[in-house]
Amino acid sequence: MTAQVTFRQADDRDLDLLVGMYDGAARWMLRNGIDQWKPGGKSAGHFRERLAGGEVWLASHGDRAVGAYELWWEDEQAWGPQPPVAGYVHRLMAVRETAPAGTGRALLAHAEGRIAAGGRAVARLDCLSNNPRLRTYYEAAGYRAVGEEPGKLAADGTRYGVTLMERAITES
Secondary structure, three states, X not given: OOXXXXXXXXXXXXXXXXXXXXXXXXXXXXXXXXXXXXXXXXXXXXXXXHHHHOEEEEEEEOOEEEEEEEEEOOOHHHHOOOOXXXXXXXXXXXXXXXXXXXXXXXXXXXXXXXXXXXXXOEEEEEEEOOOHHHHXXXXXXXXXXEEEEEEEEOOOOOEEEEEEEEEEOOOO
């Protein structure tokens, strides 16, 4: 089932909303034993930079924001230098309390549509190597593991391992 959500590109007025959405997702992860995002891990400054350097999209259901994602056009930190054939999905977030079923898949589908509209044929993302639940989720959405990056650098200077995943897409 695909959630009935609408999308719009985020702007500076959405910075607090994006930070709150990130923190809510981080708290959910912690409650569910997933050591990945931390509340307070992304500031308004982070999202302001992403707005300036790429795309940030919000999903709404009715009059309520229920999800968001970042779309990057390169990701050398995880993928190294690459030809311009892919778009990179980051910070896929759904508001668990209010998002309709299927919102995560709707976010991915929208990102894939944006990537295809940008003339690129591959959607890429990475997920923590020690998060098999998330990897399974992406595999069920058609992504396949194509490599590992054992030393991705976090904002706090620590390093962590990620599984590199991709999916071939076509413009619809």
